[in-house]
Amino acid sequence: MAIITILGAGAMGSALCTPVCRAGWEVRLWGTWLDGHLLDVCEAGKPHPRTQIPLEKGVKLYRSNELNKALEGADVVVMSVASVGVPKVTELALKGISQAKALWLTSKGFCPDKNGKIQLLPEAIRIIAKQKGVLIPPIVAIAGPVKANECAEGKPTATIFGCKDLEVSRKYAQEARTEVYCIEATDDEIGVEICAPMKNVYAIALGIADGLEEGTGFPHHNLKAATFSRAIKEMSLLGQALGARMETAFGLPGVGDLEVTGLSGRNKVYGVRIGRGESAKNALAEMNRLEQTVEGVPAASLAAKLVEQSAPHLKEKMTLLQAVNEILAGTERSVVRVLSEAVLPQKP
Amino acid sequence: MAIITILGAGAMGSALCTPVCRAGWEVRLWGTWLDGHLLDVCEAGKPHPRTQIPLEKGVKLYRSNELNKALEGADVVVMSVASVGVPKVTELALKGISQAKALWLTSKGFCPDKNGKIQLLPEAIRIIAKQKGVLIPPIVAIAGPVKANECAEGKPTATIFGCKDLEVSRKYAQEARTEVYCIEATDDEIGVEICAPMKNVYAIALGIADGLEEGTGFPHHNLKAATFSRAIKEMSLLGQALGARMETAFGLPGVGDLEVTGLSGRNKVYGVRIGRGESAKNALAEMNRLEQTVEGVPAASLAAKLVEQSAPHLKEKMTLLQAVNEILAGTERSVVRVLSEAVLPQKP
Numbered sequence: 001m002a003i004i005t006i007l008g009a010g011a012m013g014s015a016l017c018t019p020v021c022r023a024g025w026e027v028r029l030w031g032t033w034l035d036g037h038l039l040d041v042c043e044a045g046k047p048h049p050r051t052q053i054p055l056e057k058g059v060k061l062y063r064s065n066e067l068n069k070a071l072e073g074a075d076v077v078v079m080s081v082a083s084v085g086v087p088k089v090t091e092l093a094l095k096g097i098s099q100a101k102a103l104w105l106t107s108k109g110f111c112p113d114k115n116g117k118i119q120l121l122p123e124a125i126r127i128i129a130k131q132k133g134v135l136i137p138p139i140v141a142i143a144g145p146v147k148a149n150e151c152a153e154g155k156p157t158a159t160i161f162g163c164k165d166l167e168v169s170r171k172y173a174q175e176a177r178t179e180v181y182c183i184e185a186t187d188d189e190i191g192v193e194i195c196a197p198m199k200n201v202y203a204i205a206l207g208i209a210d211g212l213e214e215g216t217g218f219p220h221h222n223l224k225a226a227t228f229s230r231a232i233k234e235m236s237l238l239g240q241a242l243g244a245r246m247e248t249a250f251g252l253p254g255v256g257d258l259e260v261t262g263l264s265g266r267n268k269v270y271g272v273r274i275g276r277g278e279s280a281k282n283a284l285a286e287m288n289r290l291e292q293t294v295e296g297v298p299a300a301s302l303a304a305k306l307v308e309q310s311a312p313h314l315k316e317k318m319t320l321l322q323a324v325n326e327i328l329a330g331t332e333r334s335v336v337r338v339l340s341e342a343v344l345p346q347k348p
Numbered sequence: 349m350a351i352i353t354i355l356g357a358g359a360m361g362s363a364l365c366t367p368v369c370r371a372g373w374e375v376r377l378w379g380t381w382l383d384g385h386l387l388d389v390c391e392a393g394k395p396h397p398r399t400q401i402p403l404e405k406g407v408k409l410y411r412s413n414e415l416n417k418a419l420e421g422a423d424v425v426v427m428s429v430a431s432v433g434v435p436k437v438t439e440l441a442l443k444g445i446s447q448a449k450a451l452w453l454t455s456k457g458f459c460p461d462k463n464g465k466i467q468l469l470p471e472a473i474r475i476i477a478k479q480k481g482v483l484i485p486p487i488v489a490i491a492g493p494v495k496a497n498e499c500a501e502g503k504p505t506a507t508i509f510g511c512k513d514l515e516v517s518r519k520y521a522q523e524a525r526t527e528v529y530c531i532e533a534t535d536d537e538i539g540v541e542i543c544a545p546m547k548n549v550y551a552i553a554l555g556i557a558d559g560l561e562e563g564t565g566f567p568h569h570n571l572k573a574a575t576f577s578r579a580i581k582e583m584s585l586l587g588q589a590l591g592a593r594m595e596t597a598f599g600l601p602g603v604g605d606l607e608v609t610g611l612s613g614r615n616k617v618y619g620v621r622i623g624r625g626e627s628a629k630n631a632l633a634e635m636n637r638l639e640q641t642v643e644g645v646p647a648a649s650l651a652a653k654l655v656e657q658s659a660p661h662l663k664e665k666m667t668l669l670q671a672v673n674e675i676l677a678g679t680e681r682s683v684v685r686v687l688s689e690a691v692l693p694q695k696p
Contacts, residue, residue, distance in 0.1 A: 145573030155566060156688040158574035173696045182692035218503060221608050225493030226506035229604035236598075250584075250598045252693075256577035259607075260569050340504040344530035345600075348521045 001026045002175070005074040005096070007089055009035040009061075011050035012106045013080030014042070015148035019181035021056040022154070029055070030062040030070040032081055032089065039063065053152035071096025076104055076172070079125070083109025083197075086121055090128050097136050098129070102168060104140045104161075108196035109295070110302035118306040120193040120242075138168045141192040144184070144252040145260035151181065160184040160252045162192035184252060191248025194239040198321075199258045200296035201303055202231035204271040205324050205339060206262035211275020212336055223340060230320045230343040231258055238303075238318065241311035267296040274335060280328045300324050319343070349374045350523070353422040353444070355437055357383040357409075359398035360454045361428030362390070363496035367529035369404040370502070377403070378410040378418040380429055380437065387411065401500035419444025424452055424520070427473070431457025431545075434469055438476050445484050446477070450516060452488045452509075456544035457643070458650035466654040468541040468590075486516045489540040492532070492600040493608035499529065508532040508600045510540035532600060539596025542587040546669075547606045548644035549651055550579035551615035553672050553687065554606075558616070559623020560684055571688060578668045578691040579606055586651075586666065589659035615644040622683060628676045648672050667691070 002025050006013045009031035021027045031039045042048055042055045055061075062070035071077065071093060077100045081089050086107050090097070097103050103125070111124040119127065122139045129136045144159040151157050157180060163169035166187040173183035186192065209224035235258075236249035248254065262268055266287065273283035287294050304325055307314050323342035331338055352368050354361045357379035369375045379387045390396055390403045403409075410418035419425065419441060425448045429437050434455050438445070445451050451473070459472040467475065470487040477484045492507035499505050505528060511517035514535040521531035534540065557572035583606075584597035596602065610616055614635065621631035635642050652673050655662050671690035679686055 145570055145577070147567075147569050150567065150570045153566060155568060155570060156574070156684065156692055157570040158577070158692050160693075170696045173693075177695065180688065180692070182694075183696070184693040185696040218501060219495075219498065220503055221495050221611055222493055222498045222503060222505040224611075225604045225608035226504070226600070228607045229493070229506070229600050232598065232603055250580065250603075252574070252577050255580055255598075255603060256573045259576045260573035263569055263572075336504065340528065344504055344506045344528070345508075345521075345532040346530075347525065348518045348531070348533040 002075040003028065003073055004076045004078060005030060005070050006078040006080050007093060008032060008080035008085075008107070009038045009042070010080065010082070011048075011148035012146075013078070014038070014048045014055055015051055015053075015152035016078065016080065016106065017059045018056045018152050018154055019178050020176055021058055022178045023176050025176070027056070027059045028062055028070050028074070029059050030067060031064060032085065033064040036063065048152065051149040051152045053149055067092060068096070074100050076100055076102050078104040078106060080106045083107050083111060083121060086111060087124065087128060090125050091132070094129060094132055094134050098134045100137055102137050102140055102172065104142055104172070106142045108143065108193070110197055110299060110306055112302070118302055118309060120190065122189055122193060138163050138165050139189065140169055140172055141189045143192045143196045143257060145256040147260060154180055156180045158182055158184070158252055158256065160186055160192060162186045162189045164189050186248065188245045188248045190242050191239045191244030192253045194242060194244055195235050195249055195253035195257060197295070197299040198235050198238065198303060199231075199254070199261045200267045201300045201321065201324055202227070202258060203261040203265060203267035204294070204296045204300070205231065205320060207268035207271020208275040208327065208335060208339060210268070211272035214272075215276040216336070220336070223336070223343070226343045227320065227339060228258065228262065234318050234320050237314060238307065238311060241314055266292045266294050270294045270296070274327060280330055297328060300328055350423040351376065351421055352424045352426060353378060353418050354426040354428050355441060356380060356428035356430075356455070357386045357390070358428065358430070359396075359496035360494075361426070362386070362396045362403055363399055363401075363500035364426065364428065364454065365407045366404045366500050366502055367526050368524055369406055370526045371524050371529075373524070375404070375407045376410055376418050376422070377407050378415060379412055380433065381412040384411065396500065399497040399500045401497055415440060416444065422448050424448055424450050426452040426454060428454045431455050431459060431469060434459060435472065435476060438473050439480070442477060442480055442482050446482045448485055450485050450488055450520065452490055452520070454490045456491065456541070458545055458647060458654055460650070466650055466657060468538065470537055470541060486511050486513050487537065488517055488520055489537045491540045491544045491605060493604035495608060502528055504528045506530055506532070506600055506604065508534055508540060510534045510537045512537050534596065536593045536596045538590050539587045539592030540601045542590060542592055543583050543597055543601035543605060545643070545647040546583050546586065546651060547579075547602070547609045548615045549648045549669065549672055550575070550606060551609040551613060552619040552622075552642070552644045552648070553579065553668060554610035555616035555619020556623040556675065556683060556687060559620035562620075563624040564684070568684070571684070571691070574691045575668065575687060576606065576610065582666050582668050585662060586655065586659060589662055614640045614642050618642045618644070622675060628678055645676060648676055
């Protein structure tokens with residue numbers, strides 16, 4: 001039985017245990033120094049606090065001081081910590097990673113390196129390994145429309161594995177597949193990695209369009225749909241500029257994931273607040289007070305930096321990204337106007 | 349001032365009056381023999397019964413027996429009747445159409461010709477004109493995520509004009525544009541025409557996924573997102589097989605329109621009923637009792653015929669279309685299973 005060690009016992013790490021367990025893997029779940037209370041609850045057999053679903057039976061739990069034990073003999077290591085924690089956990093786990101056959105990655109985000117250059121996470125991990133002189137196995141970027149609670153519960157879920165070596169993504173797409181957790185394989189690591197954080201940015205915009213109904217007394221479904229369509233276009237444009245395939249944004253990582261993210265979730269809720277008339281700043285303070293991290297907020301400014309650094313010719317073309325950043329900065333223009341100008345077709 | 353004559357005083361025909369009026373056209377709205385009561389209400393200055401928005405001021409109304417007067421000197425004729433009425437209204441209006449510079453088309457659907465061959469509406473119109481020996485001007489197919497009430501109210505709206513002659517779509521995209529009704533221009537008439545009826549079929553599937561939450565007590569957002577993604581893929585596949593551009597389905601006519609259609613509307617509501625456990629047959633009877641036409645139902649079987657006739661190599665590949673037809677026919681399998689098998693990735 002192949003061994004898989006999942007690093008990070010949050011929502012996605014714990015949810016992934018369900019399919020891989022059912023697909024026949026020996027599953028180890030390691031909690032970071034921030035995850036102790038989550039493991040306590042799971043060990044007591046109660047539902048995981050983030051997914052409200054009990055951990056799949058048979059999963060072995062490891063505390064933060066048991067990292068080496070958790071990694072020993074692992075065939076696959078999965079990085080599932082919050083994106084800000086990826087550099088540190090990569091360094092700590094580097095030996096175990098180097099001895100595995102693959103590193104899967106469910107963490108998602110933009111990661112500034114030491115020189116302030118924005119990297120996608122697989123590249124950030126490769127840079128760290130290179131600096132330490134360690135060879136690491138192929139990275140498999142995992143994305144798509146996966147709400148953790150449904151994955152944990154064993155509800156039908158489509159996901160995508162992206163590895164530069166297509167044979168590797170295909171191999172694991174077969175080996176981790178169950179009847180309800182079904183995996184597409186692609187070689188487009190970059191496309192998969194671009195869509196995931198961008199969809200958080202754009203989900204804020206979708207939330208704004210939703211909130212306008214409450215704010216103005218009239219629905220703005222046409223504007224929301226134009227925003228959705230524009231978001232997909234910009235994901236595809238940015239991806240292509242960085243080496244991704246055009247079509248990746250049109251599939252599960254883009255269209256699919258934006259659909260599920262725009263349906264609910266914190267980014268959308270934050271956008272709704274803005275749409276109904278709260279200032280971006282006050283709405284964010286309120287989200288923070290409720291301990292609701294809005295990932296799209298830092299992602300929006302990091303994405304703007306990424307465009308400036310690595311795809312400057314797109315700067316004026318990423319009109320929706322610009323609009324979200326203008327709104328987050330507290331624009332004095334009306335939000336509906338800023339959004340409309342960004343997403344409605346230009347004069348032909 | 350250019351004259352535009354809109355044929356059909358239903359939701360979309362009356363809604364289109366707002367932007368074209370505001371863009372400076374002289375607007376004539378002709379009601380069919382089924383629209384008399386709608387014109388009565390509009391003439392009384394009350395909100396249009398379908399959009400709940402009063403007709404834009406300055407629009408001239410014409411009764412069904414005033415067709416020739418309505419068409420006299422029209423620069424543009426717009427076909428906005430229900431798709432089943434398109435052949436008859438085309439025949440009645442053929443002279444006026446032939447004298448105009450363009451025929452715009454907001455009607456959408458699949459239209460069986462006299463031999464039972466499924467045609468897209470522009471082609472159906474061309475065939476009728478040819479049979480009568482009449483030359484008609486270029487056809488501009490109009491689609492995209494446009495809820496009629498928001499368009500009528502002057503809320504921000506993105507739409508797309510598709511004419512085989514790109515110069516023609518560009519010209520009208522400029523001339524009908526307002527600050528809030530913004531138009532993309534394409535030469536992909538087929539792509540635009542395929543997406544519109546297909547989105548009604550797929551909105552039923554999205555509704556089913558929504559309804560499963562009520563039916564099973566657990567959300568199926570992942571399945572819904574996978575369904576959305578699959579729907580876009582099939583629109584693109586079918587479009588390409590019939591000569592459309594791949595990317596049309598990824599823009600306003602596909603992604604955009606499916607988003608807004610899946611948000612609400614009759615097709616989605618019908619799907620929700622099925623998802624929560626009603627039989628397809630009973631749910632349809634109930635929709636009919638409430639006078640809620642579900643356009644996606646006839647479109648689903650016509651689409652299957654279209655595939656069989658014009659793209660038989662796609663028959664097995666249009667798995668979601670097949671699944672919707674299986675469910676509408678009253679499958680004995682569980683709906684969640686039928687949908688999952690259709691939209692979750694196949695073994696790589």
